[in-house]
Amino acid sequence: MAGSPERKWTTLRKIAPTPEPSPAEEPSISSEIAVAHVEPTEEESEGPASILIAHSVASTTRLIRETLESFTEARVYTTADPLRAFELALQRRYTLFFLAMQVGELSGPMLYELISKAYASERGPRLLPPGVVFVREKDDPKLPDALTRDVRVKDVLSKPIRIERLLESVRGVLEVKDPTARG
Helix, strand or coil: CCCCCCCEEEEEEECCCCCCCCCCCCCCCCCEEEEEECCCCHHHHHCCCEEEEECCCHHHHHHHHHHHHHHCCCEEEEECCHHHHHHHHHHCCCCEEEEECEECCEEHHHHHHHHHHHHHHCCCCCCCCCEEEEEECCCCCCCCHHHHCCCCEEEEEECCCCHHHHHHHHCCCCCCCCCCCCC
């Protein structure tokens, strides 16, 4: 791939001890969790915003993705797996995260805290994690007061999600297009 950024692999943690690979072999991803750190290209740093949605309910993910793609210029990436969400968060610079209160076996606030710590520990200039919007199911516990007052938490959306409320939650971070304007 011509013009693609060079990937630098960093091991997060070893799951099981493995023998050192020979110089001709690539390290086995099954024996360790690896994340590619990709420096943003000019296109990514000046292009449309990137948003990551980590939610296990497909209909909710689809509503958020299609709303954001229709009313903003953002690129939207989705996953239902918390480990994949963590990997994606470290591979690209995102403008905003949408996280379920419970993503698989991991709570959304815990996933966001792990991502924030990973951003803070990266080599080079200290990176601030992007803002987050939490999505609550009807039976999810309320977000702790300390977290709702956190400046990084842009909003907490409770289901059923209204499109107007969703767009209002991103208005301070993304430019929302007028749906009646013809262009």
